[in-house]
Amino acid sequence: TLPFARAAHAAACVDHSQMVICGGATGGGSLSSDELYLLDIRNEETSQWMSVPVVRTTPGRRYGHTMIFSKLLLIVFGGNSGQQAGCDIWILDVERSPFQWQEVAELLWESVGPFRVCRDGRVAGMMVFFGGQTAENKSLKDTWGLRQHQDGRWDWVEAPATRSAPPEPRFQHSCIFLDSKLLIVGGRGPEVNKSVLQMNLRVAQAMQSPEISTLLLGHAHAAVLIRGL
Known part of the structure; x- marks a missing residue:
């Protein structure tokens, strides 16, 4: 079928x-x-x-x-x-x-914010998502993790604030984890983004990756981890 x-x-x-x-x-x-x-x-x-x-x-x-x-x-x-x-x-x-x-x-959504279309990755048993688009077509740049406890309860945890600026708001991007780093590729925001950005969730520090920042503009694509890359 x-x-x-x-x-x-x-x-x-x-x-x-x-x-x-x-x-x-x-x-x-x-x-x-x-x-x-x-x-x-x-x-x-x-x-x-x-x-x-x-x-x-x-x-x-x-x-x-x-x-x-x-x-x-x-x-x-x-x-x-x-x-x-x-x-x-x-x-x-x-x-x-x-x-x-x-x-x-059982989850209350007032703390997480507006409804959204988003992209996710997975780390340490959590479903982590970054950004997305609200029903009002606003692009977002927040990061949240969904986790299940041993007693069966579910809750949300927000990524800690960073001193450096977070990636630009976007949707239709790709996310994938490389160890503790969340790689965020492309997407749509106020304008289509072309930077590849990574967020190290262990130290909560966002940064651009200039060595691979020459990718073509893109959105609604996919990312996959193959042999550590």
Whole structure:
């Protein structure tokens, strides 16, 4: 079963040979279904797409959302339903059958700020996101981490303030962690950015990387970590 063509969807690796995708936009104002698809390439000769059966409530159709796989959980956050930006969180335990999405309803969003479409990375068991765009089309530059405690509680933690200036506000950028450094690439803001920026979450210091600052202007692209690069 092949997924339909789409853009602004979310993808996450379940392991080194399996990837899942969900959501996205198909053009002309239409949205993809919220069906979950898995690409299994453990055997290159028989690699294939398959639809993942899910019971009960789903996160709903959306685009511009984020999804990661952490601690046996698929975690979906935010996005836009085509009518408004959202700030909901959904989790799916891949070891519990039958598969079903569960909304994390205990978090209060007054502290985190406005609804947004954002980009994320993963470090130290947290889902970390930087920036995004609000329902009022305002680009953001804050950094937050979503974590789950051993007793099952969820909460948000804001990255500490830095003496140096944070990266410019943006959305449709890419984020990826290299050890404790969050690499933020491109995106859209007041104007399309071309700088590659990194934020060291361990010392909370943001800096530009001039040695790789000659990238072409870009947004809505992807970043992936391959053998440490």
